Amino acid sequence: MIIKLADRRKVQIAQPIVGAEEWEAVRAPIEAGWLTQGPLVAEFESRFAARHGVDAAVATTSCTTGLHLILSALGVGRGDEVIVPSFTWVATANVVVQCGATPVFVDVDPHSFNIDVKLVKGALTERTRAVIAVHLFGLCADIESLRSVVPAEIVVIEDAACAVGASRGGVLAGGLGDAAAFSFHPRKVITTGEGGMVTTNDPVLAELVRTMRNHGATISEEQRHRGDAPYLLPEFETLGFNYRMTDIQGAIGIAQLDRLDGLLAERRRWAAFYSEALEDLDWLQTPLVSDDSLHAWQSYVILVDPDSSSCSRDELMAGLHEEGVATRPGTHAVHELAFYQNLLSGRSVACPVASASAANSMAIPLHNGMVEADFAYVVRQLHELGGV
Numbered sequence: 001m002i003i004k005l006a007d008r009r010k011v012q013i014a015q016p017i018v019g020a021e022e023w024e025a026v027r028a029p030i031e032a033g034w035l036t037q038g039p040l041v042a043e044f045e046s047r048f049a050a051r052h053g054v055d056a057a058v059a060t061t062s063c064t065t066g067l068h069l070i071l072s073a074l075g076v077g078r079g080d081e082v083i084v085p086s087f088t089w090v091a092t093a094n095v096v097v098q099c100g101a102t103p104v105f106v107d108v109d110p111h112s113f114n115i116d117v118k119l120v121k122g123a124l125t126e127r128t129r130a131v132i133a134v135h136l137f138g139l140c141a142d143i144e145s146l147r148s149v150v151p152a153e154i155v156v157i158e159d160a161a162c163a164v165g166a167s168r169g170g171v172l173a174g175g176l177g178d179a180a181a182f183s184f185h186p187r188k189v190i191t192t193g194e195g196g197m198v199t200t201n202d203p204v205l206a207e208l209v210r211t212m213r214n215h216g217a218t219i220s221e222e223q224r225h226r227g228d229a230p231y232l233l234p235e236f237e238t239l240g241f242n243y244r245m246t247d248i249q250g251a252i253g254i255a256q257l258d259r260l261d262g263l264l265a266e267r268r269r270w271a272a273f274y275s276e277a278l279e280d281l282d283w284l285q286t287p288l289v290s291d292d293s294l295h296a297w298q299s300y301v302i303l304v305d306p307d308s309s310s311c312s313r314d315e316l317m318a319g320l321h322e323e324g325v326a327t328r329p330g331t332h333a334v335h336e337l338a339f340y341q342n343l344l345s346g347r348s349v350a351c352p353v354a355s356a357s358a359a360n361s362m363a364i365p366l367h368n369g370m371v372e373a374d375f376a377y378v379v380r381q382l383h384e385l386g387g388v
Contacts, residue, residue, distance in 0.1 A: 330361030
């Protein structure tokens, strides 16, 4: 294919898409004076659940707190184990530790970067309470295959931080496992600044998550203030947290959700452009997507072969930075981070694919603020800097 040369430019790794619709949306809660969790959060939850084909959605302060709520609502605690992929953002493992449980790291598949289902069975013990499957970079993990090796009593949780609007086998992220948590961080496809969403088809779990999100109160602040006796405090029968989303965020989320299909379609088009434009680089592995998957493309992550490239991943990132192209490593090999090295107390954890992926993966710019010349410029720089 022909790539037009472009002048030197600055291409960011990510950029949230917000505008007049979001400005207008936040007027309602500000003018109403209802700024904390209220009717707009409830509307956002209802619309998010409908869009993702699930029975319940519960808004939270982040995907991290959403995962923490799920584990806490399930009663995961001291003496329990939760299986997590090693190649993921550190929060996936952190929430397990925050519950007092132990994360058990499993390696990932070298092509999808998602948890290697073949290795999960060997990680199961009598202490295993749950498996957290991460839909890394927006590609859904193979939950169907995972369920075939995991006993029915073990809960399958989706870390769907990157996967808004993604699907596998015709089932949307958020409805593949027993529960899921999404992120609305500014680097994600849609954003509320910070924020998250728990989804589930289990009504008992959904109600407990709602309760624990609000300190464990038996009714929400909105229900209390709109009820017959707003001057009375609710009862607290459950230990909970303050993980409530604000109505300002809910208003922005509603406006962002209206943009979702268009944002996803544009990202998928440019991901296809990258894959075609970079296919001639034999030192670079582009993302592979199964035929039954619909990728959300929160990130476009390539893998650099250090033996074939003229420079290492880090040298390539430095060169791209000098040329105005922002990049990031794909993510962590969490078992190699200092905190988890100390937690493991010298116990050996073998996750070679995660280790290699952490050393050689690289996210290149893919977001809805880019224009054609930006994508062509990134491709040009990769050809010039990474060749032998």
